[in-house]
Amino acid sequence: MHPIQINRRQMLAASAAGSTQLCLSRRLFAADDLDVLSFVIVSDTHLGRNNNASAEKNWRKAIDEINQQPGDFVLHLGDVVDSGRESQYPFYADTRKLLNKPIHEIPGNHDPVDLFKKYVTAETDRSVDYGGARFILFNNAHRDSHDGFIEGEQLAWLETQFADAAEKDLRIVVCCHVPIHTNKNPDRGWYVKPDNGQKEFYELLTHYTDRTLAIMHGHFHNGIRGWRDHGQTVETLFPSICYNQNRGLTDRIAAGKATGFFVDELRPGYVLAELGKGKLTLRYKPLAADQHGTYAAEWS
Numbered sequence: 001m002h003p004i005q006i007n008r009r010q011m012l013a014a015s016a017a018g019s020t021q022l023c024l025s026r027r028l029f030a031a032d033d034l035d036v037l038s039f040v041i042v043s044d045t046h047l048g049r050n051n052n053a054s055a056e057k058n059w060r061k062a063i064d065e066i067n068q069q070p071g072d073f074v075l076h077l078g079d080v081v082d083s084g085r086e087s088q089y090p091f092y093a094d095t096r097k098l099l100n101k102p103i104h105e106i107p108g109n110h111d112p113v114d115l116f117k118k119y120v121t122a123e124t125d126r127s128v129d130y131g132g133a134r135f136i137l138f139n140n141a142h143r144d145s146h147d148g149f150i151e152g153e154q155l156a157w158l159e160t161q162f163a164d165a166a167e168k169d170l171r172i173v174v175c176c177h178v179p180i181h182t183n184k185n186p187d188r189g190w191y192v193k194p195d196n197g198q199k200e201f202y203e204l205l206t207h208y209t210d211r212t213l214a215i216m217h218g219h220f221h222n223g224i225r226g227w228r229d230h231g232q233t234v235e236t237l238f239p240s241i242c243y244n245q246n247r248g249l250t251d252r253i254a255a256g257k258a259t260g261f262f263v264d265e266l267r268p269g270y271v272l273a274e275l276g277k278g279k280l281t282l283r284y285k286p287l288a289a290d291q292h293g294t295y296a297a298e299w300s
């Protein structure tokens with residue numbers, strides 16, 4: 001089923017014209033009426049990487065910067081530590097408290113779930129509501145694979161989260177470490193494969209495409225990269241605060257060898273996000289440097 005795409009202006013215009021032809025089976029939403037939410041997105045801190053302190057330094061620098069930035073909360077999209085190091089979790093648990101905004105984390109494939117629950121948050125699959133939006137966070141990473149997995153129980157739980165958000169007239173943002181969107185070279189080819197929950201997830205999404213504004217991930221270390229081909233939902237990956245790698249995406253998209261969008265910036269950094277009033281704006285903030293690179297999506 002393809003969602004009906006009609007915006008509020010069109011609906012108002014139709015009703016002003018006295019149209020009796022406009023028959024909607026359900027209410028329609030986008031970001032138009034959502035008051036602007038301002039938040040920060042970090043990912044892939046990889047504390048302990050290379051057995052030196054560079055990842056820790058980046059994270060401490062990011063905390064100092066984020067405390068000076070606008071935003072009501074912070075999302076961390078996974079891989080808190082590198083290679084499952086337990087010794088790094090107490091450092092993370094202590095330093096996350098230095099943020100002057102609440103932070104909500106999900107595990108990545110480098111985070112052993114038991115350690116993540118012990119040191120970071122007891123529940124990996126949960127939702128938080130801010131303003132008119134529900135942020136649904138869940139763990140789709142396995143330690144022994146770069147692919148993502150959405151289990152049957154998680155799909156059932158996601159369905160209740162989506163339905164409850166609709167009932168409460170909330171827009172939806174979904175966050176999980178591994179992208180759900182199919183990708184192949186020049187991207188990494190790591191995603192939720194059709195038999196691992198992708199098919200069922202996108203089937204569920206068809207019922208909520210008009211209110212699901214974005215699906216957010218970490219994992220790729222390739223800056224801001226994404227697609228917008230499931231309705232108007234923005235599916236996007238976020239930069240690592242530790243390191244990013246160049247996959248030649250600007251040239252390959254220009255040459256028609258890759259689809260979707262890419263912000264041409266790869267320095268270690270985080271993202272300043274604004275969502276609402278018909279728009280999602282993502283501003284790349286390299287550590288210790290001026291903001292550089294923006295992705296903006298509109299709903300109309």
Ligand SMILES: [Fe+2]
Pocket residue numbers: 044046078079108110219220221
């Ligand atoms: Fe990572």
